[in-house]
Amino acid sequence: MIADAPTARRRPWHWRTLDTAADGLAVDLGLYAVSTIFAAITAVTSTLSPHRAWGAVAAVGYLAATLVVITQLLLRRHHPSTPLTGLRARWTITGLTWASTALLPLLWQSIERASGRTDRAQEEVLVVEHAGTRLLEHGTPYLGRDAIAALPPGEQLLGYTPYQPGMAMFGLPRALADTWWTDSRVWFAVGTALALALAVAALRRPPAAAGQTDRGHRPDATLLRGVQAATVLPVCALTLATGGDDLPVLALCLLALALAATDRPGRAGLAVGLAGALKLFAWPVALVLIVWGLTRRAGTRVAAGAIGLPVAALLPAILVDHDALTENVLRFPLGHGLVTSPAQSPFPGYLIANALPAGRVVAAALLVAAGVVIAVRLARRPPRTAVATALICGYGLLAAIALMPSTRFGYLLYPMALLTWAPALHRPVHPPATPVPELTSRTASA
Template structure:
């Protein structure tokens, strides 16, 4: 994994060295413009179309700005307009337009009476917050779900950990645009990513972050924010973004030798969504290679268990129905997550396809587990790579999954380069120019 760490950093270095990373920026924003425009025109989901209409403009403007930066760079290679600081500014502006503005618009339109300006998960989480206040548990029991009209039973399920209901508490207290769960998802995501970036900026003492790491960190942040799968998810549903940000923060804390805090960060993520638990296990094994596995495990496993205890005492059957039976396809209704990945296609097209897909998924899981036990990751970067590739394999082979889940492996794989502490060769001239950028 150390070799993989070094190789990952080298690949990203080569890509970002070309014209200061601007060609990759242009490819990102131009491709995102097309994605958003197509979404606005052909998506069958009204919240997605609403996002695409706004985001296409934001991405197009960003692409035009990058074209201008490239033209300036041809005449004035040392211009701060083309440096990393300027690229950070473009990224921040783009994220504001393609994610934060749609969150505000759709929340306001929904508060004004539009019923097609939020995905089902927003309604589910807000309702779970109300139930948490009134009943002491965010979950409905199976008989209560069965008593709902047939077309409402899907919304009766809450397939999240109890901590996710906290994002629904503002709506339970007051009905306004700013109590929309997506607003609080966005606030949490921004704060957590800012903390993760601040943490990684301390890896290179005593003179602060190096220009090389600054470029890698910028690219990693782009993959967690302005990438369409992330911006679209935040604007229309949003629950995955705080979970992702917590996992990225945990890896940043691991890279800066703070295993206890890394365990706490990934443990909070696990208290929101089960998808964070594989990342928690990888970090525990990383900690074991440094003889701090128990310190990681206390937060990584203790916090999700602690979050479960109160609702377990209130209604154990309801917890089991929502968190275990429904995701495993044993609920009263089936999950609508049917993105055309290999696992779904196998389950849908072959005789006994679900069994075949499940077997492939279990086999992949066992292979990953054996690799984790026999060759655990020894660095935060190797852990990020392990998590990224492992989740990518799981998402591809799951019989029921969503396209949006790809935001996890894509962001984790990009994050691996940013948290790497392996020295790599640098473009000295480019670094000198970027040093000026950082000082300004």
């Protein structure tokens, strides 16, 4: 049981050795340079118009960041103590890069879409906005099976809403006004930025030990690297600019882990519960956080929000039309809807499901087996730290994404961000203060 903490400390060692090269600038250079190539290739070769539009803008932003980091490395070589190469400067570059590679393409595509371009949003944007309209008009974001069957064949896929009811909230602005700022991606970005800002603020808050605040504790480069993984990493920037529904879910999960790391289990449960009210991907994270809470005698406080909020979001949809909820949230993702999901990937689960006889059964069995392995691990060695919790969530979701019969390459943003976020969750451990010898001797004599 106690082995969790040392294991969590050992795992990031090799990564930290690389990450500290040139005070972190070496990895920054690699991140932005590879991202530039990725965005340029996407702009030229992608078959999706929103992706090509993103790549054309993002490649310039990543290239600019690459050139700035090269300049920083040169400055550092000749002026090692200059603040232009320090952590504050790296935070500034990260923020500007996110603005140029995610927010700018998002706003550009939203404005073009409002002007009449129909190829400036992925299907999930339309699905969420339609769900918001149905929620406003009918009290549920879901269409029943008969209503979906009545749609033209080419529109039946868009009739499905394979999300939790809370996701429809991001589509409500579009139901009220048809303009660029009511695009659901704009509100995905707002929700993502707010959750990440709260997570950073939580981890920057100095921890208290023995009733006193540790004034020497400050956020370090691991927190910056975690933020980069959730913002400027191409899979995250591309997803936010063209679709976006996964980013607020991810950001809320990162916020929940940050709150767990700072010993606020009740708030951690609320954060992951909000994520679970948006999408099923947050539910495994909620389960692992509840197990973490049990090790601290706070399982009930975590579960109250982690389970209570998704259930509260589901209740209205169940009361209005429980059949429509089942059709959208269960039958369609499991491949039993009127149409099948177009999700494809080069991962083993998808390849097995499509290449072998009874492939979907084989892939499902492998997925269940992976779940059993993780459940046994949680039972035998429950995570006692937020770091261990993040690692289990990251590797568990990576295994699930690899084995799911229907999945997307973009879902990798979850495990990549969670695993990169884990080192930022380390909190300093303060040994009890050593009594002053003179004071001890006086007390003994008294």
